[in-house]
Amino acid sequence: MERRTFLQLASAAALTAVQPQLAHAQTTKIKIGYLHTLAVDGQIWLAESMGLWKKEGLEPEFIRFQTGLELFQAMSGGSIDVLSTGAVLSNFPARGQGKVFLINDIEFATAQLWVHPDMGINKISDLSGKKISTTTGTTAHVFLDNALRANGVDPKAVEMVNQRMPDAVTAFISKAVPAVALWVPFNIQVRNRVPTAKMLTDASAYYPKTAIVGGWAARNDYYDKNKDVLAKIVRVWAQANDAMIKNPDQAIDTLQKNYYKEVPLDDLKEQLRAQKMFTSAEWSKMYTDGTVTKWLQQVTDFFTDFAKIPNAMPASQYFDPKVYLDVVKS
Numbered sequence: 001m002e003r004r005t006f007l008q009l010a011s012a013a014a015l016t017a018v019q020p021q022l023a024h025a026q027t028t029k030i031k032i033g034y035l036h037t038l039a040v041d042g043q044i045w046l047a048e049s050m051g052l053w054k055k056e057g058l059e060p061e062f063i064r065f066q067t068g069l070e071l072f073q074a075m076s077g078g079s080i081d082v083l084s085t086g087a088v089l090s091n092f093p094a095r096g097q098g099k100v101f102l103i104n105d106i107e108f109a110t111a112q113l114w115v116h117p118d119m120g121i122n123k124i125s126d127l128s129g130k131k132i133s134t135t136t137g138t139t140a141h142v143f144l145d146n147a148l149r150a151n152g153v154d155p156k157a158v159e160m161v162n163q164r165m166p167d168a169v170t171a172f173i174s175k176a177v178p179a180v181a182l183w184v185p186f187n188i189q190v191r192n193r194v195p196t197a198k199m200l201t202d203a204s205a206y207y208p209k210t211a212i213v214g215g216w217a218a219r220n221d222y223y224d225k226n227k228d229v230l231a232k233i234v235r236v237w238a239q240a241n242d243a244m245i246k247n248p249d250q251a252i253d254t255l256q257k258n259y260y261k262e263v264p265l266d267d268l269k270e271q272l273r274a275q276k277m278f279t280s281a282e283w284s285k286m287y288t289d290g291t292v293t294k295w296l297q298q299v300t301d302f303f304t305d306f307a308k309i310p311n312a313m314p315a316s317q318y319f320d321p322k323v324y325l326d327v328v329k330s
Helices: 003-025 038-049 068-076 139-150 165-173 186-193 220-225 227-246 248-258 265-273 280-288 291-306 322-328
Strands: 028-035 058-065 082-085 099-106 111-115 131-134 159-162 179-183 198-202 213-218
Touching: 028 038, 028 068, 028 227, 038 082, 038 099, 038 227, 038 248, 038 265, 058 068, 058 227, 068 082, 099 220, 099 227, 099 291, 099 322, 111 139, 111 186, 131 139, 131 165, 139 179, 139 198, 139 291, 165 179, 165 186, 179 186, 213 220, 213 227, 213 291, 220 227, 227 248, 227 280, 227 322, 248 265, 280 291, 280 322
Parallel strands: 028 058, 028 082, 131 159, 131 179
Antiparallel strands: 082 213, 099 213, 111 179, 111 198
């Protein structure tokens, strides 16, 4: 064997041997906070089942939270890098806490208003002067405010009982309150444990005027220094999102068997119908024409009024469509 050929083969063998080590060394660890509801984490787990996180060289640590408020508190404290949540996406970034870079879907009918007819509540107007449990500052609260106003009830005329959603639902089930504004899948507990309870309305009744979008935000310093990682998240998400839209039955079956074992298949399918999804290409158009910014802003306007946010940052400043568009258009 000629010396040159031998050296070439030896070099190739050495490169092959070191490639797995290089691939491992280049894996990026990232802490991702999320809520365990299909509209928030569906694409996350479908991507996991498809091996997409690993394919992009990401090693995510997924950390579950009960509310979006807790998510943003954790991110502000530095314990997570990015998060996926619901309507709270339009809250804390408006305060300068986090940058929005990716939208999951529209919470089309994921928020619901449940009541006890045997406690005298049969229509929304009956809620005036009554207690309603919910988690303020969340998707459920934004929806409740819209529902009350649309039916001629001043939100100030009801007694809002602010609780973590599991506690709010427990209070309703025990009849400590006559009504609860919740988000799926908490409706399953209500339906199973209180057969006499009635759902008066859901968020779909107020779409598109009051569209509520959920999605992803990054910690400010992480956003500034890790655009490449955020682009990888977008790439992972886009593939999983489009796969879910193309083959919804297959996607839901996979999610139910591996990530939502506690939720019956029919209920999970109901959750899928409760969210409004778009392909990555369709989202691209809505990022570009300002539709997404408009939807974010209208919920920010609610939070600005409700929480009295001083000098609230507009969605046009806390939402960066460029990360997404650079990936999807490439």
